[in-house]
Amino acid sequence: MTAFLQQLDPVSLVSIMLITATPLVLAALGGMMCERSGVVNIALEGIMLTGAFIGYFVAFLTQNLWLGLLAAIVSGMLIATLHAVLSVSFLVDQIVSGTVINILAVGVTGVFYRTYLETATTAGPGTLPHWNLPLLSSIPVLGPILFQNQLVTYAMLVLIFVVHFVLFNTVWGLRTRACGENPRAAETAGINVYFVRYVNVIASGALAGLGGAYFSLQQIGTFLPNMTGGRGFIALAAMIFGKWTPGGAFLASLLFTGSDQLGSRLQSVFQVHVPLQFLGMLPYVLTIVVVAGAMGRAIAPAAVGRPYKKT
Amino acid sequence: MRRFRAGWLVSSLLVPLASVVAGFLVGALAIVAAGADPLQAYGALFAGAFTNRNAFAETLVSTVPYVLLGLGLALGFRAGLFNIGAEGQFYIGALTGVFVGYSIHGLPLLIEIPAALLAGMAGGFAWAAIAGFLKAWTGAHEVITSIMLNYVAFLVANYLIDGANGKPGVMVAPNVSTPRTPDVDLGAMLPIIVPGSRLHLGLLLALIAVPLVWFLIERTTVGFRLRAVGFNQGTARAAGISVAQTIVLTMGISGALAGAAGIVQVLGLSHHMTDTVAAGYGFDAIAIALLARSNPWGVLPAALLFGALHNGAGFMQLETQVSSDLISIVQASLIIFVAAPAIVRWLLRLREQPVETVQITQREVETPVG
Numbered sequence: 001m002t003a004f005l006q007q008l009d010p011v012s013l014v015s016i017m018l019i020t021a022t023p024l025v026l027a028a029l030g031g032m033m034c035e036r037s038g039v040v041n042i043a044l045e046g047i048m049l050t051g052a053f054i055g056y057f058v059a060f061l062t063q064n065l066w067l068g069l070l071a072a073i074v075s076g077m078l079i080a081t082l083h084a085v086l087s088v089s090f091l092v093d094q095i096v097s098g099t100v101i102n103i104l105a106v107g108v109t110g111v112f113y114r115t116y117l118e119t120a121t122t123a124g125p126g127t128l129p130h131w132n133l134p135l136l137s138s139i140p141v142l143g144p145i146l147f148q149n150q151l152v153t154y155a156m157l158v159l160i161f162v163v164h165f166v167l168f169n170t171v172w173g174l175r176t177r178a179c180g181e182n183p184r185a186a187e188t189a190g191i192n193v194y195f196v197r198y199v200n201v202i203a204s205g206a207l208a209g210l211g212g213a214y215f216s217l218q219q220i221g222t223f224l225p226n227m228t229g230g231r232g233f234i235a236l237a238a239m240i241f242g243k244w245t246p247g248g249a250f251l252a253s254l255l256f257t258g259s260d261q262l263g264s265r266l267q268s269v270f271q272v273h274v275p276l277q278f279l280g281m282l283p284y285v286l287t288i289v290v291v292a293g294a295m296g297r298a299i300a301p302a303a304v305g306r307p308y309k310k311t
Numbered sequence: 312m313r314r315f316r317a318g319w320l321v322s323s324l325l326v327p328l329a330s331v332v333a334g335f336l337v338g339a340l341a342i343v344a345a346g347a348d349p350l351q352a353y354g355a356l357f358a359g360a361f362t363n364r365n366a367f368a369e370t371l372v373s374t375v376p377y378v379l380l381g382l383g384l385a386l387g388f389r390a391g392l393f394n395i396g397a398e399g400q401f402y403i404g405a406l407t408g409v410f411v412g413y414s415i416h417g418l419p420l421l422i423e424i425p426a427a428l429l430a431g432m433a434g435g436f437a438w439a440a441i442a443g444f445l446k447a448w449t450g451a452h453e454v455i456t457s458i459m460l461n462y463v464a465f466l467v468a469n470y471l472i473d474g475a476n477g478k479p480g481v482m483v484a485p486n487v488s489t490p491r492t493p494d495v496d497l498g499a500m501l502p503i504i505v506p507g508s509r510l511h512l513g514l515l516l517a518l519i520a521v522p523l524v525w526f527l528i529e530r531t532t533v534g535f536r537l538r539a540v541g542f543n544q545g546t547a548r549a550a551g552i553s554v555a556q557t558i559v560l561t562m563g564i565s566g567a568l569a570g571a572a573g574i575v576q577v578l579g580l581s582h583h584m585t586d587t588v589a590a591g592y593g594f595d596a597i598a599i600a601l602l603a604r605s606n607p608w609g610v611l612p613a614a615l616l617f618g619a620l621h622n623g624a625g626f627m628q629l630e631t632q633v634s635s636d637l638i639s640i641v642q643a644s645l646i647i648f649v650a651a652p653a654i655v656r657w658l659l660r661l662r663e664q665p666v667e668t669v670q671i672t673q674r675e676v677e678t679p680v681g
Contacts, residue, residue, distance in 0.1 A: 107639025
């Protein structure tokens with residue numbers, strides 16, 4: 001048993017699960033802010049891709065990772081503003097608006113990647129440094145898992161609590177949820193529904209943009225076309241499975257990355273020769289099962305997806 | 312259903328046309344940002360798409376799958392279904408179709424081609440019906456499930472063709488350097504209809520599909536049901552229509568059309584399948600159906616536009632070094648303008664013209680009481 005545990009290496013397993021869950025959790029938190037205010041955000045994928053690109057592009061030009069990180073967040077906010085303008089002000093179907101952003105993100109990042117980065121000869125600025133927090137990082141088990149990470153992962157861990165607090169313990173959160181459940185009643189009570197939805201959609205862009213920075217600035221230190229690989233959609237599933245709560249979305253994200261990791265470890269530890277492609281399918285199939293299974297029990301904000309026309 | 316109203320001309324012709332123009336203008340901005348001359352780039356795009364006989368034939372070749380895919384999406388839209396997974400259905404359709412295509416031998420053309428086509432459509436139908444089934448019985452949103460099914464479809468194709476763990480794929484052709492399926496039987500290949508070009512019989516199939524889909528939507532019981540479900544599920548249910556059944560069937564037919572696009576590409580062009588995934592068909596299909604305002608007849612010009620963009624983009628990239636990804640920007644911008652008629656109306660200074668907003672996933676807009 002101990003030999004088996006050593007081979008499976010649970011500490012590094014959980015650590016990798018946590019790290020790879022970073023973009024999922026961040027995008028899921030963004031989706032949550034958005035949907036709690038009544039706006040569906042399937043643009044998370046495109047926002048993350050844009051964040052990954054702009055973040056790296058700026059970091060590459062300035063040779064400064066921190067400016068890149070900031071640029072990723074700002075670009076996420078800008079592209080989310082487009083989603084807000086289209087779906088809140090112009091009453092465009094929210095799924096259509098999100099799809100537009102996803103297509104746009106592929107186009108814009110593709111064009112500029114091929115124009116400016118593909119043939120670039122200078123090296124990028126590398127990846128975000130690992131920070132071992134003093135004292136905390138030497139705690140056995142917890143230390144290596146929680147306190148020896150890079151910035152985006154730390155930010156993710158903190159933001160889970162921040163988003164929870166904002167949504168459930170502040171006036172803003174109450175207003176947000178009111179707009180997502182019953183915008184007409186919210187407006188009657190004097191809440192500016194458009195304003196609340198705009199702010200939340202833009203906040204979701206900041207979160208997803210930061211999630212995008214994970215791919216290019218934290219994980220590999222460069223940008224590759226379509227490097228987000230559908231994580232934005234998996235994040236949506238995590239949000240649904242987590243019942244639109246930050247803690248739930250966090251655990252659901254760990255479930256997805258866990259299935260990913262466990263698959264590959266089973267192969268090396270147990271010598272189970274499952275075809276690689278089937279292991280690759282796991283997160284996607286799990287997403288489908290989860291979305292199908294969770295739908296009956298998880299209750300979405302009542303007004304989500306419906307354009308709201310001001311009185 | 313659709314009568315000639317005062318606003319009809321505006322909403323059906325002027326808005327899409329203005330959207331296309333606006334889309335190209337936004338694209339021009341991106342070209343400038345990428346450091347190239349928009350006139351030169353668009354000139355090359357146009358030349359690559361139209362100026363000689365073979366370029367135009369190639370544009371039509373690219374148009375064929377777009378017609379079928381666009382019809383599939385438009386059909387789904389009419390039932391309020393957003394089938395974002397056309398790409399996966401395209402691949403599964405191509406896989407099942409190519410399997411039949413290379414498995415049968417020596418039968419007459421009139422049997423082999425329909426057999427392979429039907430197999431492709433059945434594959435697409437089944438793949439899309441999964442998402443339809445989940446939507447109907449569990450409420451899982453088809454946007455998430457069908458996107459996830461795309462990734463699964465790519466991996467299925469990859470497994471069947473490339474194999475895994477050192478073993479060759481089940482569908483791989485013997486003695487080829489890069490893994491691919493065997494060629495389909497000679498009798499299953501779609502004949503070339505313009506000698507000297509690659510334009511194949513698929514064009515006629517696509518052209519026939521347009522009135523067929525129109526007829527299905529507008530003149531049959533199935534079509535009536537799907538329109539009723541798209542208009543208002545509650546009312547449809549009250550009228551005794553099985554909403555669940557209609558959703559599964561509509562998703563299935565939508566997928567069958569995407570599968571048809573996949574197998575027509577194989578039978579008409581490549582004659583086999585490789586493991587490489589040509590991304591983007593699914594999103595292109597959405598753009599086409601939106602531009603066509605979910606009208607089967609409108610799919611034809613929209614698909615031609617996309618065929619021209621697709622075909623011209625390669626030439627543009629070659630001539631002016633502007634990446635062919637640019638057409639995604641043009642496409643996304645034109646969807647914005649199509650989906651938000653209010654913007655176009657504002658741009659064209661059309662006042663008080665009743666232009667309906669495009670509503671796909673739900674029909675109810677909360678409007679002020681009284």
